[in-house]
Amino acid sequence: MQQTKTVEIGTGAFVALGFAALFFLATQTTSIQRFEEGSYDVTARFDNIGGLKERSPVAMAGVRIGRVESIVFDKDRYEAIVTLRIDSRYDTLPEDSDASILTAGLLGSQYVGLQPGGSDVFLGDGDRLEFTQSAIVLENLIGKFLVNSGED
C-alpha cells in the first residue's frame, strides 16, 4: 500500500512539473499575446529598408514600443510599405513623428526608430508616417566616401 502511494505521488508530481515546464516555455519565453491585446497599426514608406524584417522592434527613445507587423513592396512607386504595430499604451505619439531605420550595434539587427514631432494631434490606427529616413546601406556609404575623396 505504501508502495502504491509513493508511485502515485511521484507520478503526480512529475506530470505536474512537466506541464508547469511546458506552460513556462509557452508563455514566458515568447511574447505572442504581448502586443495583441491592445495595439494600433501605422504605416510608413521607405525608399530602402535595408535588412529590416517582420517582427523587428519599433523603438522610441530606445524603448521598445511595438514591432514591425508586415513589409510589402509597392510596385507602382517602387517603395517599401512597412506596417508598424504599436502598443496602445503609447497612444500619444505626435502625428508628425519621423521614422528611421537604424542598426543596433555595428553588425546588429535593424529596427525602426521613431523621433517625436511637435504636433498636438496624435497618431491613430491606420495613420501614415510622412517623414521617413531609409536604412543606411554600408556599400552606398563607402561608394559616396570614395567619390568624395576622389574629387579633392
Add this chain to the structure above:
Amino acid sequence: MRDLWEAFTGFLRTFGALQLFLLRLIVESPRVLMRPRLVTQQIFNAGALSLVLIMVCGFFVGAVIGLQGHSNLARFGSEDILGLFSALSLMKELGPVITALLFAGRAGTALASEIGLMRTTDQLSAMEMMAIDPVIRVATPRFLGGAISMPLLTAIFTSVGILGSWVVGVPLLGVDAGAFWSQMQAGVGTADVWEGILKSIVFGLAASLIAVWEGYNAIPTAEGVGRATTRTVVITAVVILVFDFMITAMAISLG
C-alpha cells in the same frame, strides 16, 4: 555475395517485424489506457525516477551554453541576445536531443533489461500459459509510459536549462536581466516551441519503441540481456540524431 544477401533480407525482416510490433503496440494502447494504473507505474519508472538526472544535466547544459554563448557573443558586442541564444538552442536542439540520449541511458536500458530478464526467466512464457498476452501486460504499458514521459522530461530539461543559462549570464557575468528576457521573448516564436515539442514526441516514441523491442526480443541468456541493453543505447542514439536532422530540415523548409 550470398552472405550479403542474407544480411540484407535479415535486416528487412527485422525492420518489418519492428513495424508490426509498433502497430501492435498502437492497437493495444486504448485497451491498456483503460487500466491507467499499469501506465502510471511506468510513467513513474521512466519519468519520475529520471527527474533528478534530467534536472541536474539540464542545469549544467544551460550553464555551459550561457558561458560559451557569453564569451562568443561578446566578440560581436551582442551579449544582450544571450537569453535568445540559450532559449533557442535549448528549445530546438539541445533539449530534445540530450533528453532523449539521457532517457535512452536511464530509462531505455532499464526497460530493455527488465523485459529481457522477464524473457530469460520465462516470465513472458508463463504469462502466455495463463492466457495473458505479454504485449498487453508488459510491453504496451512500458511503451506508453516512456512515450508520455519524454515530452514532459524535455520541457523540464529546457526550462531548467534556461534557468541555468540565466544563473551564469545574469548574476555571474553581468548581462542585463531585462535584456536577457526581453530579447528572448522578442525572438522566440510559437513555431520554435512547437518544433521542440514535436521533436520530443517523436524521440519519445522512437526511444521507447527501441527499448521495448530490444528487451522483448532479447536472446534469453545473461549475455543476450546485456547485448540488448547495449543495442538499445546505440540504436536509440543513432536513430535520434538521424531523426533530429530530418525534422530540422523539414521545419526549416516549411518555416
